[in-house]
Amino acid sequence: MAVRDIVLYPDERLKAECAPVEVFDEALAELARDLEDTRQVGPGAVGIAAPQIGVLQRVCIVDCSTTRKPTPNNGHLVLVNPEVLEWEGLVSGREGCLSIPDYTGNVVRAEKVRVRSQTVVGETFEIESEGFEARAIQHEIDHLDGILFLDRLVSRRTDLFRRKVYQKGGKKRPAESKKTG
Amino acid sequence: MSDKPDWKMLTLVGEDRPGIVSRVTNKLFEVGANLGEASMMRLGANFTIMMMVDYAGDGEQLQRLVAPVADDLGLRVHVDAVAAHLHRHVEPDCMITVYGADQAGIVARVTGALAEAGLNILELESDVGGTEKRPLYVMSIQGVASEGMEPLQAALDGLAELDVDVSLRPVETLRG
């Protein structure tokens, strides 16, 4: 168990483009364990990326399997060299960051993503993700590119109307068609 | 910055014109005041500023210092000493959007019903679009549903006769 210190803004390591992982050794496995231990103590964190503990490698963790409100998820994900292959839809949502305490803001993200990644032992896999988990994956991959959610803030006034709209009298209206990218 | 912030709430209102924000905030910087959280926006061709200002002197002093710039810009100034704190954000857990033809009492009816159902409003923005003959009223609220979402939805369902479109959605803040 090794809980590492969270790198807090402003710190240039949060703005760095991280290097791809090329060696899948015990040190990498330990990095993944440290990331997970550190995520666990972060209040309600569904993800964490290596630069947030000062390691500039393309490794992050996403776990939306234990959120207060259940949401579709792929379980506990350790993502090594992850990349978004395809995305669809845009949706606005509120985000905060372990590295930026006491500030949250609205960010537009793809609603669905297909991601290719490697495991800690170097096996390649692909997943499809949507909603809250897709948002978390995009937030963490952004960290690997040195991008913070602050770089993507949108104002409430430009927020997108959501699909689920209650019509006059409270009846639910069928979903409107989604924008696609 | 002084060790212990001494917060004042500074309010300025006047006809909108270019340069208000920069001239006011420059003046505050010159006199050694620090800014905290602020809301600045144009409302009905006026410009409005509500701003937390950390200033070591008293409110009257601050008002006197800002007065020349405010007079020049045609702004009314008001200063209140307040008990305020930074780093005490409260996260919203729901958002309500209301829109419809402008109609007297929408804000009162909607917020009244929501308050009874346990909503604490953190932020409310309302605007009027459309034309003079056919106005469009839009309101968006962010708040904390202290008794959960169900009572809020029931409260909104009870407003059917208002003839407005209402949506309630949870706000789940991602942290990562």
Ligand SMILES: [Zn+2]
């Ligand atoms: Zn983050």
